[in-house]
Amino acid sequence: MLQVAKATFIRNTLVMLRAYPWSFVIGHILSGVYTVLFAFFVYHYVFAGQLDDRFILLSGSSDYLSYAILGGAFYAFAVSTLMNVSRSLITELREGTLEALLLTPSPRRGYFLGNVCQQVMRTVFEFSVILVVGALFGLTLANTNVWSAALVWILSTVAFFCQALVLGSLMLRFRDTYITQNTLFVIMAFVSGVTFPIPYLPEWLQPLGQIMPLAPALDAFRQCVIQGKPLIAVSPQLFHMAGLSLVYLWIGTWSMRRMEKRVVESIFG
Protein backbone atom coordinates (compact mmCIF):
# COMPACT_ATOMS: atom_id res chain seq x y z
CA MET A 1 0.00 0.00 0.00
CA LEU A 2 2.81 2.42 0.93
CA GLN A 3 4.57 1.75 -2.37
CA VAL A 4 1.43 2.72 -4.28
CA ALA A 5 0.99 5.79 -2.05
CA LYS A 6 4.59 6.85 -2.69
CA ALA A 7 4.28 6.31 -6.45
CA THR A 8 1.02 8.29 -6.58
CA PHE A 9 2.58 11.07 -4.48
CA ILE A 10 5.54 11.32 -6.89
CA ARG A 11 3.27 11.17 -9.95
CA ASN A 12 1.01 13.94 -8.65
CA THR A 13 3.98 16.11 -7.68
CA LEU A 14 5.49 15.76 -11.15
CA VAL A 15 2.17 16.60 -12.79
CA MET A 16 1.69 19.53 -10.42
CA LEU A 17 5.12 20.95 -11.20
CA ARG A 18 4.53 20.62 -14.95
CA ALA A 19 0.93 21.57 -15.37
CA TYR A 20 -0.92 22.11 -12.15
CA PRO A 21 -3.85 24.49 -12.47
CA TRP A 22 -2.40 27.10 -10.13
CA SER A 23 -5.70 28.92 -10.40
CA PHE A 24 -7.02 26.33 -7.90
CA VAL A 25 -4.33 27.26 -5.36
CA ILE A 26 -4.84 30.97 -5.94
CA GLY A 27 -8.62 30.47 -5.76
CA HIS A 28 -8.39 28.70 -2.40
CA ILE A 29 -6.02 31.34 -1.00
CA LEU A 30 -8.20 34.19 -2.27
CA SER A 31 -11.32 32.65 -0.80
CA GLY A 32 -9.55 32.50 2.59
CA VAL A 33 -8.18 36.03 2.20
CA TYR A 34 -11.64 37.38 1.28
CA THR A 35 -13.01 35.83 4.46
CA VAL A 36 -10.24 37.57 6.41
CA LEU A 37 -10.99 40.92 4.74
CA PHE A 38 -14.74 40.49 5.11
CA ALA A 39 -14.37 39.76 8.84
CA PHE A 40 -12.03 42.72 9.28
CA PHE A 41 -14.26 45.27 7.53
CA VAL A 42 -17.49 44.01 9.04
CA TYR A 43 -16.03 43.95 12.54
CA HIS A 44 -14.50 47.42 12.34
CA TYR A 45 -16.82 49.36 10.06
CA VAL A 46 -20.23 47.73 10.40
CA PHE A 47 -20.25 46.63 14.03
CA ALA A 48 -17.65 49.16 15.20
CA GLY A 49 -15.93 46.50 17.29
CA GLN A 50 -19.15 45.75 19.24
CA LEU A 51 -19.89 42.08 19.81
CA ASP A 52 -23.05 40.36 20.92
CA ASP A 53 -22.71 39.00 24.51
CA ARG A 54 -23.67 35.60 23.25
CA PHE A 55 -20.60 35.47 21.03
CA ILE A 56 -18.19 35.38 24.00
CA LEU A 57 -20.37 32.80 25.67
CA LEU A 58 -20.54 30.56 22.62
CA SER A 59 -16.99 30.93 21.31
CA GLY A 60 -15.18 31.25 24.63
CA SER A 61 -13.34 34.35 23.44
CA SER A 62 -13.89 37.98 22.59
CA ASP A 63 -11.33 37.88 19.78
CA TYR A 64 -13.70 37.87 16.80
CA LEU A 65 -11.02 38.58 14.21
CA SER A 66 -8.94 35.56 15.21
CA TYR A 67 -12.16 33.54 15.29
CA ALA A 68 -13.16 34.52 11.74
CA ILE A 69 -9.66 34.42 10.25
CA LEU A 70 -9.01 30.92 11.58
CA GLY A 71 -12.45 29.95 10.28
CA GLY A 72 -11.57 31.22 6.81
CA ALA A 73 -8.17 29.52 6.78
CA PHE A 74 -9.56 26.22 8.03
CA TYR A 75 -12.44 26.36 5.58
CA ALA A 76 -9.95 26.85 2.71
CA PHE A 77 -7.98 23.88 4.05
CA ALA A 78 -11.14 21.70 4.17
CA VAL A 79 -12.24 22.73 0.69
CA SER A 80 -8.80 22.12 -0.75
CA THR A 81 -8.51 18.62 0.73
CA LEU A 82 -12.06 17.64 -0.17
CA MET A 83 -11.75 18.96 -3.69
CA ASN A 84 -8.46 17.38 -4.63
CA VAL A 85 -9.06 13.96 -3.12
CA SER A 86 -12.64 13.63 -4.33
CA ARG A 87 -11.76 14.69 -7.86
CA SER A 88 -8.91 12.21 -8.25
CA LEU A 89 -10.87 9.28 -9.70
CA ILE A 90 -13.18 11.35 -11.87
CA THR A 91 -10.08 13.10 -13.25
CA GLU A 92 -8.63 9.70 -14.13
CA LEU A 93 -11.92 8.91 -15.86
CA ARG A 94 -11.87 12.16 -17.84
CA GLU A 95 -8.23 11.77 -18.84
CA GLY A 96 -8.73 8.15 -19.94
CA THR A 97 -6.41 6.59 -17.36
CA LEU A 98 -9.00 5.07 -15.02
CA GLU A 99 -9.10 1.83 -16.98
CA ALA A 100 -5.32 1.38 -16.76
CA LEU A 101 -5.42 2.13 -13.04
CA LEU A 102 -8.24 -0.34 -12.35
CA LEU A 103 -6.40 -3.03 -14.31
CA THR A 104 -3.60 -3.07 -11.75
CA PRO A 105 -3.78 -5.06 -8.52
CA SER A 106 -2.87 -1.94 -6.50
CA PRO A 107 -4.95 -1.23 -3.39
CA ARG A 108 -7.15 1.83 -3.75
CA ARG A 109 -6.24 2.89 -0.19
CA GLY A 110 -2.64 3.40 -1.30
CA TYR A 111 -3.78 5.46 -4.26
CA PHE A 112 -5.89 7.76 -2.10
CA LEU A 113 -3.21 8.00 0.57
CA GLY A 114 -0.74 9.17 -2.07
CA ASN A 115 -3.24 11.74 -3.28
CA VAL A 116 -3.97 13.06 0.18
CA CYS A 117 -0.26 13.27 1.14
CA GLN A 118 0.50 15.27 -1.97
CA GLN A 119 -2.53 17.40 -1.25
CA VAL A 120 -1.30 18.15 2.28
CA MET A 121 1.85 19.65 0.79
CA ARG A 122 -0.21 22.17 -1.16
CA THR A 123 -2.63 22.78 1.71
CA VAL A 124 0.17 23.67 4.12
CA PHE A 125 1.25 26.33 1.66
CA GLU A 126 -2.26 27.73 1.18
CA PHE A 127 -3.00 27.64 4.91
CA SER A 128 0.26 29.42 5.75
CA VAL A 129 -0.41 32.21 3.23
CA ILE A 130 -3.87 32.81 4.68
CA LEU A 131 -2.50 32.88 8.24
CA VAL A 132 0.19 35.38 7.24
CA VAL A 133 -2.41 37.64 5.63
CA GLY A 134 -4.65 37.06 8.66
CA ALA A 135 -1.86 38.16 11.01
CA LEU A 136 -1.80 41.52 9.20
CA PHE A 137 -5.52 41.97 9.85
CA GLY A 138 -5.73 41.03 13.51
CA LEU A 139 -5.10 37.30 13.92
CA THR A 140 -3.52 36.64 17.33
CA LEU A 141 -1.34 33.57 17.64
CA ALA A 142 0.33 34.43 20.95
CA ASN A 143 -1.57 31.89 23.06
CA THR A 144 -1.31 29.03 20.57
CA ASN A 145 -0.73 25.55 21.89
CA VAL A 146 1.33 24.56 18.84
CA TRP A 147 1.44 20.79 19.31
CA SER A 148 -2.24 20.47 20.06
CA ALA A 149 -3.12 22.67 17.10
CA ALA A 150 -0.84 20.65 14.80
CA LEU A 151 -2.41 17.39 15.95
CA VAL A 152 -5.93 18.73 15.45
CA TRP A 153 -4.84 19.81 11.96
CA ILE A 154 -3.56 16.30 11.15
CA LEU A 155 -6.70 14.61 12.52
CA SER A 156 -8.80 17.05 10.51
CA THR A 157 -6.96 16.01 7.37
CA VAL A 158 -8.02 12.42 8.07
CA ALA A 159 -11.62 13.51 8.66
CA PHE A 160 -11.76 15.56 5.46
CA PHE A 161 -10.20 12.67 3.55
CA CYS A 162 -12.98 10.34 4.74
CA GLN A 163 -15.62 12.88 3.75
CA ALA A 164 -13.89 13.28 0.37
CA LEU A 165 -14.45 9.58 -0.37
CA VAL A 166 -18.21 10.12 -0.14
CA LEU A 167 -18.01 13.29 -2.22
CA GLY A 168 -15.85 11.49 -4.78
CA SER A 169 -18.35 8.67 -5.19
CA LEU A 170 -21.15 11.23 -5.65
CA MET A 171 -19.05 12.90 -8.35
CA LEU A 172 -18.62 9.56 -10.10
CA ARG A 173 -22.34 8.91 -9.73
CA PHE A 174 -23.39 12.21 -11.30
CA ARG A 175 -20.31 12.57 -13.56
CA ASP A 176 -20.07 16.10 -12.29
CA THR A 177 -17.58 17.95 -10.18
CA TYR A 178 -18.71 21.57 -10.26
CA ILE A 179 -22.28 21.47 -8.93
CA THR A 180 -21.66 18.57 -6.53
CA GLN A 181 -18.61 20.04 -4.83
CA ASN A 182 -19.80 23.65 -4.74
CA THR A 183 -23.17 22.72 -3.26
CA LEU A 184 -21.37 20.97 -0.43
CA PHE A 185 -18.89 23.83 0.04
CA VAL A 186 -21.62 26.46 0.27
CA ILE A 187 -23.53 24.42 2.86
CA MET A 188 -20.30 23.73 4.79
CA ALA A 189 -19.41 27.43 4.89
CA PHE A 190 -22.83 28.30 6.23
CA VAL A 191 -23.48 25.60 8.85
CA SER A 192 -20.02 24.72 10.20
CA GLY A 193 -19.27 27.87 12.20
CA VAL A 194 -16.77 29.42 9.83
CA THR A 195 -17.55 33.08 10.57
CA PHE A 196 -20.10 32.80 13.39
CA PRO A 197 -20.92 30.21 16.07
CA ILE A 198 -23.35 27.49 15.00
CA PRO A 199 -25.99 28.32 17.70
CA TYR A 200 -26.68 31.59 15.81
CA LEU A 201 -28.32 29.46 13.14
CA PRO A 202 -32.02 28.58 13.32
CA GLU A 203 -32.45 25.51 15.52
CA TRP A 204 -33.66 23.30 12.70
CA LEU A 205 -30.49 24.02 10.70
CA GLN A 206 -27.98 23.40 13.47
CA PRO A 207 -27.88 19.56 13.22
CA LEU A 208 -26.58 19.94 9.67
CA GLY A 209 -23.38 21.44 11.06
CA GLN A 210 -22.92 18.41 13.29
CA ILE A 211 -22.56 16.07 10.32
CA MET A 212 -19.76 18.17 8.81
CA PRO A 213 -16.30 17.26 10.15
CA LEU A 214 -15.36 20.91 9.65
CA ALA A 215 -17.51 22.01 12.63
CA PRO A 216 -15.80 20.00 15.44
CA ALA A 217 -12.40 20.35 13.70
CA LEU A 218 -12.68 24.12 13.60
CA ASP A 219 -13.98 24.33 17.15
CA ALA A 220 -11.05 22.27 18.47
CA PHE A 221 -8.49 24.16 16.38
CA ARG A 222 -9.75 27.54 17.56
CA GLN A 223 -9.61 26.48 21.19
CA CYS A 224 -6.00 25.30 20.76
CA VAL A 225 -4.95 28.47 18.90
CA ILE A 226 -6.97 31.28 20.49
CA GLN A 227 -7.22 29.96 24.05
CA GLY A 228 -4.11 27.73 24.01
CA LYS A 229 -6.02 24.72 25.30
CA PRO A 230 -4.34 21.30 25.46
CA LEU A 231 -5.54 18.35 23.42
CA ILE A 232 -7.37 16.77 26.33
CA ALA A 233 -9.60 19.83 26.63
CA VAL A 234 -10.87 19.36 23.07
CA SER A 235 -11.37 15.60 23.29
CA PRO A 236 -15.18 15.84 22.84
CA GLN A 237 -14.60 17.55 19.50
CA LEU A 238 -11.96 14.97 18.57
CA PHE A 239 -14.31 12.08 19.38
CA HIS A 240 -17.03 13.78 17.38
CA MET A 241 -14.61 14.07 14.45
CA ALA A 242 -13.46 10.46 14.83
CA GLY A 243 -17.05 9.23 14.83
CA LEU A 244 -17.88 11.19 11.69
CA SER A 245 -14.66 9.97 10.05
CA LEU A 246 -15.57 6.34 10.68
CA VAL A 247 -19.07 6.81 9.28
CA TYR A 248 -17.80 8.68 6.21
CA LEU A 249 -15.01 6.13 5.71
CA TRP A 250 -17.47 3.26 5.79
CA ILE A 251 -19.96 4.94 3.45
CA GLY A 252 -17.18 6.26 1.22
CA THR A 253 -15.39 2.93 0.79
CA TRP A 254 -18.64 1.11 0.10
CA SER A 255 -20.02 3.70 -2.31
CA MET A 256 -16.69 4.24 -4.08
CA ARG A 257 -16.48 0.51 -4.84
CA ARG A 258 -20.04 0.55 -6.16
CA MET A 259 -19.47 3.67 -8.23
CA GLU A 260 -16.23 2.34 -9.73
CA LYS A 261 -18.13 -0.75 -10.86
CA ARG A 262 -20.97 1.35 -12.19
CA VAL A 263 -18.63 3.65 -14.11
CA VAL A 264 -16.71 0.74 -15.59
CA GLU A 265 -19.97 -0.86 -16.74
CA SER A 266 -21.40 2.30 -18.21
CA ILE A 267 -18.24 3.65 -19.84
CA PHE A 268 -16.26 0.63 -20.84
CA GLY A 269 -18.93 -2.01 -21.25
Place this chain on the structure above:
Amino acid sequence: MLIVENVRKVYRVKEKTGWLMRKWTEVEAVSDLSFRMEPGKIIGLLGINGAGKTTTIKMCSTLLTPTSGSITVDGYDAVRDDRFVKSKVNMIAGGERMLYWRLTGRENLQYFGSLYGLSGEGLKHRIDALLLQVGLMDAADTPVERYSKGMKQRLQIARGLINDPRYLFLDEPTLGLDAPIARQLRKHVKELASEQGKAILLTSHYIHEVEELCDEVYIINKGKLVAHDTPANLTQSLNLETTLHVVIPALSDSLDHDLRQLAMRYGGHRLITETDDKTWEVTLRGENDMTTPLLSLLAAHHSPVLRLHTQQPSLEDVILHMADRRGA
Protein backbone atom coordinates in the same frame (compact mmCIF):
# COMPACT_ATOMS: atom_id res chain seq x y z
CA MET B 1 -4.39 -21.40 -19.23
CA LEU B 2 -7.21 -18.86 -19.29
CA ILE B 3 -10.57 -20.60 -19.48
CA VAL B 4 -13.83 -18.82 -20.20
CA GLU B 5 -16.82 -21.04 -19.51
CA ASN B 6 -20.44 -20.29 -20.32
CA VAL B 7 -19.98 -16.63 -19.59
CA ARG B 8 -22.93 -14.30 -19.80
CA LYS B 9 -23.02 -10.55 -19.30
CA VAL B 10 -26.20 -8.58 -18.92
CA TYR B 11 -26.23 -4.80 -18.63
CA ARG B 12 -29.07 -2.88 -17.04
CA VAL B 13 -29.76 0.13 -19.20
CA LYS B 14 -31.92 3.11 -18.26
CA GLU B 15 -34.20 4.28 -21.05
CA LYS B 16 -36.03 7.58 -21.18
CA THR B 17 -39.74 6.97 -21.65
CA GLY B 18 -41.07 10.43 -20.88
CA TRP B 19 -40.11 13.80 -19.48
CA LEU B 20 -39.26 12.43 -16.05
CA MET B 21 -39.93 8.78 -16.71
CA ARG B 22 -37.19 6.18 -16.95
CA LYS B 23 -37.41 2.47 -17.57
CA TRP B 24 -34.75 -0.12 -16.81
CA THR B 25 -34.17 -2.73 -19.48
CA GLU B 26 -31.72 -5.59 -19.67
CA VAL B 27 -29.34 -5.98 -22.60
CA GLU B 28 -27.47 -9.23 -23.03
CA ALA B 29 -24.01 -8.28 -24.32
CA VAL B 30 -22.42 -11.74 -24.07
CA SER B 31 -24.31 -15.00 -24.01
CA ASP B 32 -23.00 -18.41 -23.04
CA LEU B 33 -19.51 -17.77 -24.39
CA SER B 34 -16.71 -20.30 -23.87
CA PHE B 35 -13.13 -20.30 -25.10
CA ARG B 36 -9.56 -20.90 -23.99
CA MET B 37 -6.31 -18.98 -24.24
CA GLU B 38 -3.16 -21.06 -24.39
CA PRO B 39 0.48 -19.96 -24.01
CA GLY B 40 2.16 -19.02 -27.29
CA LYS B 41 -1.11 -18.75 -29.21
CA ILE B 42 -2.86 -15.73 -30.61
CA ILE B 43 -6.60 -15.98 -30.81
CA GLY B 44 -8.84 -13.50 -32.57
CA LEU B 45 -12.22 -12.37 -31.38
CA LEU B 46 -14.23 -11.06 -34.30
CA GLY B 47 -17.67 -9.71 -34.88
CA ILE B 48 -19.39 -6.60 -36.10
CA ASN B 49 -19.88 -3.61 -33.78
CA GLY B 50 -21.82 -4.46 -30.63
CA ALA B 51 -20.98 -8.15 -30.94
CA GLY B 52 -19.61 -8.23 -27.38
CA LYS B 53 -15.87 -8.28 -28.08
CA THR B 54 -14.87 -5.45 -25.78
CA THR B 55 -17.17 -6.67 -23.00
CA THR B 56 -15.49 -10.09 -23.24
CA ILE B 57 -12.02 -8.56 -22.97
CA LYS B 58 -13.07 -6.41 -20.01
CA MET B 59 -14.43 -9.49 -18.23
CA CYS B 60 -11.23 -11.45 -18.89
CA SER B 61 -9.14 -8.58 -17.57
CA THR B 62 -11.31 -8.29 -14.40
CA LEU B 63 -12.68 -4.85 -15.25
CA LEU B 64 -16.19 -6.24 -15.55
CA THR B 65 -17.86 -8.99 -13.57
CA PRO B 66 -19.72 -11.67 -15.54
CA THR B 67 -23.41 -12.02 -14.75
CA SER B 68 -22.96 -15.80 -14.81
CA GLY B 69 -20.40 -18.38 -15.89
CA SER B 70 -16.75 -18.43 -14.89
CA ILE B 71 -13.37 -17.14 -16.00
CA THR B 72 -10.31 -18.80 -14.52
CA VAL B 73 -6.67 -17.86 -15.00
CA ASP B 74 -4.19 -20.61 -14.13
CA GLY B 75 -6.90 -22.08 -11.90
CA TYR B 76 -7.73 -18.81 -10.12
CA ASP B 77 -11.18 -17.28 -10.39
CA ALA B 78 -11.19 -13.87 -12.07
CA VAL B 79 -13.83 -12.48 -9.70
CA ARG B 80 -12.87 -14.07 -6.38
CA ASP B 81 -9.10 -13.90 -6.86
CA ASP B 82 -9.04 -10.72 -8.93
CA ARG B 83 -5.82 -9.40 -7.35
CA PHE B 84 -3.92 -12.51 -8.49
CA VAL B 85 -5.54 -12.45 -11.93
CA LYS B 86 -4.76 -8.75 -12.38
CA SER B 87 -1.08 -9.50 -11.83
CA LYS B 88 -1.14 -12.10 -14.64
CA VAL B 89 -3.05 -10.18 -17.30
CA ASN B 90 -2.85 -6.85 -19.03
CA MET B 91 -4.64 -4.99 -21.76
CA ILE B 92 -3.57 -2.73 -24.58
CA ALA B 93 -6.24 -0.66 -26.27
CA GLY B 94 -6.09 1.35 -29.44
CA GLY B 95 -6.21 5.12 -29.32
CA GLU B 96 -4.34 7.46 -27.04
CA ARG B 97 -5.85 6.67 -23.67
CA MET B 98 -4.38 4.81 -20.68
CA LEU B 99 -1.31 7.03 -20.38
CA TYR B 100 -0.48 10.12 -18.32
CA TRP B 101 0.30 12.75 -20.90
CA ARG B 102 2.07 15.10 -18.46
CA LEU B 103 4.54 12.41 -17.48
CA THR B 104 7.40 11.19 -19.62
CA GLY B 105 7.40 7.70 -21.12
CA ARG B 106 9.79 6.51 -18.42
CA GLU B 107 7.75 8.09 -15.62
CA ASN B 108 4.59 6.44 -16.93
CA LEU B 109 6.26 3.03 -16.82
CA GLN B 110 7.70 3.75 -13.37
CA TYR B 111 4.24 4.62 -12.06
CA PHE B 112 2.49 1.62 -13.57
CA GLY B 113 5.35 -0.66 -12.51
CA SER B 114 4.92 0.52 -8.93
CA LEU B 115 1.19 -0.20 -9.12
CA TYR B 116 2.15 -3.79 -9.98
CA GLY B 117 4.44 -3.96 -6.95
CA LEU B 118 7.70 -3.65 -8.90
CA SER B 119 10.49 -1.48 -7.51
CA GLY B 120 14.19 -0.67 -7.40
CA GLU B 121 16.72 -1.96 -9.88
CA GLY B 122 14.39 -4.68 -11.12
CA LEU B 123 11.85 -2.09 -12.25
CA LYS B 124 14.57 0.13 -13.74
CA HIS B 125 15.96 -2.73 -15.84
CA ARG B 126 12.48 -3.77 -16.94
CA ILE B 127 11.67 -0.20 -18.03
CA ASP B 128 14.94 0.10 -19.98
CA ALA B 129 14.33 -3.26 -21.67
CA LEU B 130 10.76 -2.32 -22.63
CA LEU B 131 11.73 1.12 -23.91
CA LEU B 132 14.38 -0.51 -26.04
CA GLN B 133 11.96 -3.18 -27.22
CA VAL B 134 9.37 -0.64 -28.41
CA GLY B 135 12.00 1.75 -29.78
CA LEU B 136 11.33 4.63 -27.40
CA MET B 137 14.66 4.85 -25.62
CA ASP B 138 15.50 8.20 -27.24
CA ALA B 139 12.14 9.69 -26.24
CA ALA B 140 12.07 8.09 -22.79
CA ASP B 141 12.40 11.41 -20.97
CA THR B 142 10.05 13.41 -23.18
CA PRO B 143 6.54 14.11 -21.88
CA VAL B 144 3.96 11.88 -23.58
CA GLU B 145 1.97 14.91 -24.76
CA ARG B 146 4.78 15.54 -27.25
CA TYR B 147 4.67 11.98 -28.61
CA SER B 148 3.20 11.13 -32.00
CA LYS B 149 0.23 8.74 -32.19
CA GLY B 150 2.51 5.83 -33.08
CA MET B 151 4.86 6.60 -30.19
CA LYS B 152 1.96 6.71 -27.75
CA GLN B 153 0.76 3.36 -29.05
CA ARG B 154 4.23 1.87 -28.61
CA LEU B 155 4.37 3.23 -25.07
CA GLN B 156 0.98 1.61 -24.47
CA ILE B 157 2.52 -1.70 -25.48
CA ALA B 158 5.35 -1.15 -23.02
CA ARG B 159 2.78 -0.32 -20.33
CA GLY B 160 0.85 -3.46 -21.19
CA LEU B 161 4.00 -5.53 -20.75
CA ILE B 162 5.32 -3.86 -17.59
CA ASN B 163 4.04 -6.66 -15.35
CA ASP B 164 5.26 -9.34 -17.79
CA PRO B 165 1.71 -10.68 -18.19
CA ARG B 166 1.06 -14.24 -19.25
CA TYR B 167 -2.19 -13.20 -20.88
CA LEU B 168 -2.44 -10.12 -23.01
CA PHE B 169 -5.60 -8.58 -24.42
CA LEU B 170 -5.25 -6.37 -27.46
CA ASP B 171 -8.35 -4.32 -28.19
CA GLU B 172 -7.98 -2.72 -31.64
CA PRO B 173 -4.26 -2.15 -31.07
CA THR B 174 -3.54 -0.65 -34.48
CA LEU B 175 -6.53 1.69 -34.56
CA GLY B 176 -5.58 4.85 -36.44
CA LEU B 177 -1.94 3.91 -36.93
CA ASP B 178 -0.01 4.46 -40.16
CA ALA B 179 0.60 1.33 -42.23
CA PRO B 180 4.35 0.97 -41.47
CA ILE B 181 3.83 1.40 -37.72
CA ALA B 182 0.91 -1.02 -37.76
CA ARG B 183 3.06 -3.57 -39.59
CA GLN B 184 5.85 -3.13 -37.04
CA LEU B 185 3.36 -3.60 -34.24
CA ARG B 186 1.99 -6.80 -35.79
CA LYS B 187 5.51 -8.17 -36.01
CA HIS B 188 6.00 -7.36 -32.37
CA VAL B 189 2.77 -9.06 -31.34
CA LYS B 190 3.79 -12.17 -33.25
CA GLU B 191 7.12 -12.25 -31.39
CA LEU B 192 5.40 -11.86 -28.03
CA ALA B 193 3.51 -15.08 -28.68
CA SER B 194 6.14 -17.10 -30.51
CA GLU B 195 9.25 -16.05 -28.56
CA GLN B 196 7.91 -15.11 -25.15
CA GLY B 197 5.07 -17.64 -25.02
CA LYS B 198 2.38 -15.13 -24.16
CA ALA B 199 -1.25 -16.01 -24.74
CA ILE B 200 -2.82 -13.20 -26.72
CA LEU B 201 -6.42 -12.31 -27.44
CA LEU B 202 -6.85 -9.85 -30.28
CA THR B 203 -9.83 -7.90 -31.49
CA SER B 204 -9.49 -5.82 -34.61
CA HIS B 205 -11.58 -4.31 -37.35
CA TYR B 206 -8.68 -4.87 -39.74
CA ILE B 207 -9.45 -8.41 -40.86
CA HIS B 208 -6.17 -8.91 -42.69
CA GLU B 209 -4.46 -8.30 -39.34
CA VAL B 210 -6.43 -11.13 -37.77
CA GLU B 211 -5.76 -13.42 -40.75
CA GLU B 212 -2.05 -12.66 -40.48
CA LEU B 213 -1.68 -13.04 -36.73
CA CYS B 214 -4.24 -15.42 -35.32
CA ASP B 215 -3.90 -19.15 -34.87
CA GLU B 216 -7.60 -19.43 -34.15
CA VAL B 217 -10.57 -17.15 -34.58
CA TYR B 218 -13.76 -16.94 -32.56
CA ILE B 219 -16.59 -15.15 -34.33
CA ILE B 220 -19.27 -13.74 -32.11
CA ASN B 221 -22.48 -12.10 -33.13
CA LYS B 222 -24.82 -10.34 -30.70
CA GLY B 223 -22.85 -11.87 -27.83
CA LYS B 224 -23.12 -15.45 -29.08
CA LEU B 225 -20.35 -17.63 -30.47
CA VAL B 226 -21.21 -18.45 -34.08
CA ALA B 227 -17.97 -20.01 -35.34
CA HIS B 228 -14.57 -21.11 -34.13
CA ASP B 229 -11.71 -22.38 -36.30
CA THR B 230 -8.47 -21.36 -37.95
CA PRO B 231 -8.83 -18.40 -40.34
CA ALA B 232 -8.15 -20.67 -43.36
CA ASN B 233 -10.70 -23.30 -42.34
CA LEU B 234 -13.33 -20.66 -41.68
CA THR B 235 -13.06 -19.21 -45.18
CA GLN B 236 -13.14 -22.67 -46.77
CA SER B 237 -15.87 -24.18 -44.64
CA LEU B 238 -18.63 -21.85 -45.78
CA ASN B 239 -18.28 -22.44 -49.52
CA LEU B 240 -18.48 -18.75 -50.20
CA GLU B 241 -18.22 -17.55 -53.77
CA THR B 242 -14.88 -17.23 -55.51
CA THR B 243 -14.65 -14.42 -58.04
CA LEU B 244 -12.68 -14.78 -61.26
CA HIS B 245 -11.77 -11.73 -63.36
CA VAL B 246 -10.39 -12.20 -66.88
CA VAL B 247 -9.71 -9.52 -69.49
CA ILE B 248 -9.84 -10.52 -73.20
CA PRO B 249 -9.34 -8.38 -76.34
CA ALA B 250 -12.54 -9.44 -78.16
CA LEU B 251 -15.84 -11.14 -77.43
CA SER B 252 -17.63 -13.13 -80.12
CA ASP B 253 -21.26 -14.25 -79.81
CA SER B 254 -20.21 -17.89 -79.59
CA LEU B 255 -17.73 -17.14 -76.77
CA ASP B 256 -20.37 -15.15 -74.93
CA HIS B 257 -22.77 -18.10 -75.26
CA ASP B 258 -20.17 -20.62 -74.06
CA LEU B 259 -19.24 -18.41 -71.06
CA ARG B 260 -22.90 -18.31 -70.01
CA GLN B 261 -23.11 -22.10 -70.36
CA LEU B 262 -19.91 -22.51 -68.28
CA ALA B 263 -21.23 -20.33 -65.46
CA MET B 264 -24.54 -22.23 -65.43
CA ARG B 265 -22.78 -25.60 -65.43
CA TYR B 266 -20.78 -24.61 -62.30
CA GLY B 267 -23.76 -23.07 -60.51
CA GLY B 268 -22.48 -19.52 -60.77
CA HIS B 269 -23.12 -16.45 -62.85
CA ARG B 270 -21.19 -14.27 -65.24
CA LEU B 271 -20.94 -10.55 -65.90
CA ILE B 272 -19.35 -8.99 -68.99
CA THR B 273 -18.35 -5.34 -69.25
CA GLU B 274 -16.56 -3.45 -71.96
CA THR B 275 -13.62 -1.48 -70.56
CA ASP B 276 -12.40 1.97 -71.59
CA ASP B 277 -9.50 0.56 -73.60
CA LYS B 278 -11.88 -1.48 -75.84
CA THR B 279 -11.25 -4.79 -74.12
CA TRP B 280 -13.78 -7.02 -72.35
CA GLU B 281 -13.77 -7.93 -68.67
CA VAL B 282 -15.46 -11.20 -67.84
CA THR B 283 -16.38 -11.79 -64.19
CA LEU B 284 -17.38 -15.29 -63.14
CA ARG B 285 -18.67 -15.78 -59.65
CA GLY B 286 -19.54 -19.12 -58.09
CA GLU B 287 -18.97 -21.48 -55.18
CA ASN B 288 -16.57 -23.56 -57.31
CA ASP B 289 -13.28 -22.48 -58.79
CA MET B 290 -13.78 -22.09 -62.59
CA THR B 291 -10.21 -21.10 -63.53
CA THR B 292 -9.25 -24.33 -65.38
CA PRO B 293 -12.43 -24.75 -67.47
CA LEU B 294 -12.41 -21.04 -68.30
CA LEU B 295 -8.83 -21.18 -69.58
CA SER B 296 -9.68 -24.30 -71.65
CA LEU B 297 -12.70 -22.51 -73.11
CA LEU B 298 -10.69 -19.43 -74.05
CA ALA B 299 -8.00 -21.62 -75.62
CA ALA B 300 -10.68 -23.41 -77.67
CA HIS B 301 -11.89 -20.01 -78.95
CA HIS B 302 -8.26 -18.91 -79.64
CA SER B 303 -8.83 -15.94 -77.35
CA PRO B 304 -5.70 -14.48 -75.76
CA VAL B 305 -5.84 -13.66 -72.00
CA LEU B 306 -4.69 -10.12 -71.19
CA ARG B 307 -5.21 -10.34 -67.45
CA LEU B 308 -6.45 -12.99 -65.00
CA HIS B 309 -7.19 -12.48 -61.33
CA THR B 310 -8.84 -14.77 -58.77
CA GLN B 311 -10.43 -13.35 -55.64
CA GLN B 312 -10.85 -15.85 -52.80
CA PRO B 313 -13.43 -15.22 -50.05
CA SER B 314 -11.89 -13.41 -47.08
CA LEU B 315 -12.49 -13.68 -43.37
CA GLU B 316 -14.43 -10.45 -43.70
CA ASP B 317 -16.85 -12.18 -46.10
CA VAL B 318 -17.24 -14.96 -43.55
CA ILE B 319 -18.12 -12.51 -40.78
CA LEU B 320 -20.58 -10.57 -42.91
CA HIS B 321 -22.13 -13.80 -44.15
CA MET B 322 -22.56 -15.11 -40.61
CA ALA B 323 -23.92 -11.81 -39.34
CA ASP B 324 -26.45 -11.79 -42.22
CA ARG B 325 -27.43 -15.41 -41.61
CA ARG B 326 -27.96 -14.86 -37.87
CA GLY B 327 -29.74 -11.59 -38.43
CA ALA B 328 -32.11 -13.11 -40.98
